[in-house]
Amino acid sequence: MMNTRSRQGTVILLTVCLILLFASVAEAKILKASRPDVIRMIVGESTIINTEADVSRISLASDTVAAIVVISPRQIYLTGNAIGSTTLTLWSGKEVTDIYDVIVDPDTSRLKRMIHELMPDEKNIKVLTSGDTITLSGYVSNTANLSSVLALAEAAAPEKVVNLLTVDGIQQVMLEVRVAEMSRSVTKRLGVNFAAIGSNFAIYSIINNLTQYNASDNIYELTDNINLTGSFNMGGTSVLGMIDALKAHGLVRVLAEPNLTCVSGESAEFLVGGEIPLPMPGSLGTVGIVFKPFGVGLKFTATVMGSGRINLQVNPEVSELDYSKVLSVGGYEIPSLTTRRANTVIELGDGQSFVVAGLISDSLKENVSKFPVLGDVPILGSLFSSKDFASKKTELVVLVTAHLAKPVDMQNQTLPTDDFQEPDDMEFYLMGLMEGKGKTSSQASAATGSTAGPSTVVRPESGFDGELGHSWPK
Secondary structure, eight states: HHHHHHHHHHHHHHHHHHHHHHHHHHHHHHHHHHHEEEEETTTTOOEEEOOOSSSOOESOOOTTTTEEEEEEEEEEEEOSSSSEEEEEEEEETTTEEEEEEEEOOOOOOHHHHHHHOOOOOOOOEEEEEEEEEEEEEESSHHHHHHHHHHHHHHHHHHTTTEEEEOSSSSSEEEEEEEEEEEEEEEEEEEEEEEEEOOSSEEEEEOOTTTTEETTTTTTTEEEEOOOOEEEEETTEEEOOOOOOOOEEEEEEEEEEEEEEEEETTEEEEEEEEEEEEEEEEOGGEEEEEEEEEEEEEEEEEEEEOOOGGGEEEEEEEEEEEEEEEEETTEEEEEEEEEEOOOOOOEETTTTTTEEEEEEEEEEEEEEEHHHOTTGGGGGGGGGGEEEEEEEEEEEEEEEEEEEEEEEEGGGOOOOOTTTTOOOOOOIIIIISSSSSSSSSHHHHHHHTOOOOOOOOOEEEEEEEEEEEEEEEOO
């Protein structure tokens, strides 16, 4: 009786174990189906997949990413064709035996080799892959090499490049610009108008608008051009003569020395001058105001290249108001702008200079107004004519010097105002001194032991003299 019961218990125990075993196998198959294996490949690389059972059916989600060739029922030849990912499913009979996630990555070894061959000095570039993208990290020595590395990476993985590279070294450019202009003008005018007024007659000459006749008041008016008049009375008749005689010379000198600093690849602008208000008609008869800048301006874009070379796009401009050409709009007198500008792109080394010259303007204007026949009579014809002569010569020269700039400690710098001491009453009133003879601010700081706090200013890398009475320490 006891043996029978023990046998029955053993059978029950074995049955439970078999049930648990089958359940674990089924669960393992379900987990394997829900958690596919991952096969990572490089574009152009091949691998062989070995299966435990004969494969009766194969499914590849995308044949553009990868290609398969069945070698035997238990061997599959897989090749990566393009960057991306796909799914490979295998059946044995009616059951799914294996599921693979096939990921094809870019060939970074070829990219690394090309970067090393073309730029052997760039040893701090890291090339990583993340999915179907290429990630670049580390730093390069200049922006030119940065562009080259990005171009190579884009060729390996178009539009799938993550750029985390930074540019090492000095990437600030200071531009020292000198704008010099000389403008000379010569003006000559000679004109004669006359009038004869009697008791019952009047004769006027109006040449070149030197004089005007006011018909409403029956009077003879002079303009601003007349600078000499004379009259003679004889027997109740008055004879008047008006002469416009002028000889003028003008000289204009413009000199500006702006200094600008910007980061490589960025732009900087500079303007010394002002803005002229211009009326702008609006809706419902209103008039708005817009401002037009004028003066000495400079705009440049600097890019630091390899070996300390600097690529510059420079746009200097010099403009001034010209009141000889005035436009009347809505009761407003608007002067025109005379502008000289240049636009050039060059490449030069640290501390080198270039000159934009040859911007020369030479204008000559002559006008002759005279009476027919009478104005052609020798000598006496000058009484019946008006002559204008105007000549203007302008020459503009732009000198640009580029420097690689880096920050320095402000504590070691001196300023033009450091040695200025305000004069006391005796020095100012009795001795006529504009500066005191006491201790300078730098001497006072040294005497008290005080020092300036930590700060930085931008100085040129080559340590040049600013040529404004203040030298940078080497």
